[in-house]
Amino acid sequence: MPKIWKLRSEEDLPSSIPTIAAELGITELLAEILWHRGFQSRADMDLFLSPGLRNLCKPTEIPGIELSAQVLADGLSQGKKMAVWGDYDVDGVTSTAVVKSFLADRGYECEHYLPNRLEEGYGLNVEGIRKLHEQGIEMLLTVDCGITNNAEIAAANELGMTVVVSDHHLPGVELPPAAAICNPRLTEYNGQTFEDCPCATLAGVGVAFMLMAQVNRLLPGDPSDLRAYLDYVALGTIADVVELQGPNRILVKNGLLLLKEAKRPGLAALKVVSGYDMFAAIGAGQVGFGLAPRINASGRMGDPGRALQLLMAEDMETARPIAKVLDELNSERRAEEDRILQEALAQAEEHIKRDSRAGLVLYSKDWHPGIIGIVASRVVERFYRPTVMLCEEDGIVKGSARSIKEFHIHEGLTTMSELFLNFGGHKLAAGMSFKAELLSEFRERFDKAVIDKIGEKPLKASLKIDRELPLEDIDYVLLKELELMQPFGMGNPEPVFTTPPVEVLERRPMGKAHVKLTVTDKDKTRKMPAKAWRMAEELGSELIGTTMRFAFSPKIDKFNGIPNIELTIRDYTRKKQRL
Numbered sequence: 001m002p003k004i005w006k007l008r009s010e011e012d013l014p015s016s017i018p019t020i021a022a023e024l025g026i027t028e029l030l031a032e033i034l035w036h037r038g039f040q041s042r043a044d045m046d047l048f049l050s051p052g053l054r055n056l057c058k059p060t061e062i063p064g065i066e067l068s069a070q071v072l073a074d075g076l077s078q079g080k081k082m083a084v085w086g087d088y089d090v091d092g093v094t095s096t097a098v099v100k101s102f103l104a105d106r107g108y109e110c111e112h113y114l115p116n117r118l119e120e121g122y123g124l125n126v127e128g129i130r131k132l133h134e135q136g137i138e139m140l141l142t143v144d145c146g147i148t149n150n151a152e153i154a155a156a157n158e159l160g161m162t163v164v165v166s167d168h169h170l171p172g173v174e175l176p177p178a179a180a181i182c183n184p185r186l187t188e189y190n191g192q193t194f195e196d197c198p199c200a201t202l203a204g205v206g207v208a209f210m211l212m213a214q215v216n217r218l219l220p221g222d223p224s225d226l227r228a229y230l231d232y233v234a235l236g237t238i239a240d241v242v243e244l245q246g247p248n249r250i251l252v253k254n255g256l257l258l259l260k261e262a263k264r265p266g267l268a269a270l271k272v273v274s275g276y277d278m279f280a281a282i283g284a285g286q287v288g289f290g291l292a293p294r295i296n297a298s299g300r301m302g303d304p305g306r307a308l309q310l311l312m313a314e315d316m317e318t319a320r321p322i323a324k325v326l327d328e329l330n331s332e333r334r335a336e337e338d339r340i341l342q343e344a345l346a347q348a349e350e351h352i353k354r355d356s357r358a359g360l361v362l363y364s365k366d367w368h369p370g371i372i373g374i375v376a377s378r379v380v381e382r383f384y385r386p387t388v389m390l391c392e393e394d395g396i397v398k399g400s401a402r403s404i405k406e407f408h409i410h411e412g413l414t415t416m417s418e419l420f421l422n423f424g425g426h427k428l429a430a431g432m433s434f435k436a437e438l439l440s441e442f443r444e445r446f447d448k449a450v451i452d453k454i455g456e457k458p459l460k461a462s463l464k465i466d467r468e469l470p471l472e473d474i475d476y477v478l479l480k481e482l483e484l485m486q487p488f489g490m491g492n493p494e495p496v497f498t499t500p501p502v503e504v505l506e507r508r509p510m511g512k513a514h515v516k517l518t519v520t521d522k523d524k525t526r527k528m529p530a531k532a533w534r535m536a537e538e539l540g541s542e543l544i545g546t547t548m549r550f551a552f553s554p555k556i557d558k559f560n561g562i563p564n565i566e567l568t569i570r571d572y573t574r575k576k577q578r579l
């Protein structure tokens, strides 16, 4: 379904663009793209293009970090037995790996606890805390969780544990009774108020990394080189889909260089089972779609401990078999995801046709709770409607919701909060649970909440366009420059351009679902291959000889080692769609 094309910015360019471009040694085209993306001074552009570690914010800029590091360093110096409590997703597992690896490097032992997603769920639980207490743990650090675990931390206090919370999730009204808390999203802590933390968007692993950097300064003896852990940080940050701007961009860009070197056996093995060369340079997309799901598969299908073992493996002999197991789990997860997706799409179509639902509530008793979230995103992609996917366990329905930017799903769910046993989330994603008998009431009310907000008529997805770009302007110089904008992801999307009207010369199917076109400009001076993934049905052979416009991202394809410029088609229009 073609989208509505919107220019990223309608602002007029300032006359200073050529000067800025010359000073930075970049083309005016790149300066123009950056300007329209909000980098509106030479300094801003420079920082974006050269995100060196020296530009990273100081750890001490994170609320609560000084006290947290002090409590940890004191405890370690007193010989307190320590454990770190992480999470089963990539952010949580890499956070745990950063803490354990760093402390080991400094000569301190640290146990860990990763909750089982299916049996325990997210965050701290008292039973787990008791187990750690029985093992003699006296000091507990939470990473990527803990900020809303007030009762569990009170229980740990009663057992005589010292608890330090490091998290990046939004704090509740009341903070947990921990000995110290560090979280870039705290606005008030320990009698201090904080405004606009430059690290507000750090992932859990980013916060854990900064905390260890601060602990590094306080512990007696020679400090470690914290840069060695940036591969973990990049992996967790990309997987957590936080904005790849500011400190996250700096951490990820530098961490990706380490991932290329693949010095850590676990990451080297992970690259190989994901289908990459051991020493290949990989981008954020490949980490997000290749490496991260294999780490996640471990937690999704049960035990996240194996993922941690892989990340921290000391040699290839240990790493290879674990990577293989994770790869197999990931294949299982993918097969399961495909099956659930087919069922969900069929249900969604029926709900739309039969009941013209604006908000979709899809349900099957046996859908896997670790997978419904990913599938919900795919359903939203297809139909552009807020979607809740539900499964059931012991009479309790559990759900995962994904939304479109026009419908704040957490606010929407708040209007019916009395239905839920539990719910939480943010603008685009949420989770909830309720009693099975409330299913049809929930379905009606969710649909109504969506209609109240966006109206009866379904909305169309829109696509942000950087600018129009004639085929003749697409060359290796441009592609090299666009490279500088990497890594792409949330908050820093890959540039999308539009063609002027071009003629379709050839069409060749690639497998069943994809298609490769050859397009040429008006004067037929430039021909270019253009690949459209999953668009074979829409872009049929009747298009040969017709004139169309495409939205695209240019790429260098290295098929058989020979570099070739080609376009990746994002969208198309046969109409004279205005920008």
Ligand SMILES: [Mn+2]
Pocket (backbone or CB within 6 Å): 091, 092, 144, 168, 203, 204, 205, 240
């Ligand atoms: Mn996280």
